[in-house]
Every structure is written in structure tokens, then in C-alpha cells.
Amino acid sequence: MYLRLLLIALAVWAAVMAVRALRARGPARREPRRRLPEGERMVRCARCGTFVPESRAVRAGGETYCSDEHAETCGG
Ligand SMILES: [Zn+2]
Numbered sequence: 001m002y003l004r005l006l007l008i009a010l011a012v013w014a015a016v017m018a019v020r021a022l023r024a025r026g027p028a029r030r031e032p033r034r035r036l037p038e039g040e041r042m043v044r045c046a047r048c049g050t051f052v053p054e055s056r057a058v059r060a061g062g063e064t065y066c067s068d069e070h071a072e073t074c075g076g
Contacts, residue, residue, distance in 0.1 A: 045070055 041054040045066035057064045058071040065071040 042051045043054050043057045043064045044051055045057075046063035047065055047070040050066045052066045057066065058068055059065070060071040063071075
């Protein structure tokens, strides 16, 4: 019987729509997570205290600096 199939289809459609409506306004909304640099560690400049990514840091004399200028120990 077409009528029964139609009713079943209608019931399924209604259920799907209900679930969608519940999900749309439900509290389980996913928050977009901020992407951090992959495993990037922040190091502190020994002179000015600025934090810089480890890959960009300059190392001199066992210390870490933010730039070449700060890495120079004899600089003024
Ligand atoms: Zn610095």
C-alpha cells in the first residue's frame, strides 16, 4: 500500500528534521579551536624579556635572545 509507505517515509523525515532541529540549537555546539603553531615553544629573550618562537630565537653564550642585536653581548 502506498499510503503506509508514505506514512513511514513521512515519519522518518519528521524524525530526521526533529533531530536536526535539536542539534542546531543544542548546547553541543562545537567551538572553533584556535590553531597554535605545531609544537612551537616560546623562549624568552635574556636581554629584553620578549618571548619569541624557538625557531626564531638567537642563541649566544648559552642564552636565548629575540634578535641578533640582543644576542651581541658587547653591544650598547
Ligand atoms: Zn631582546
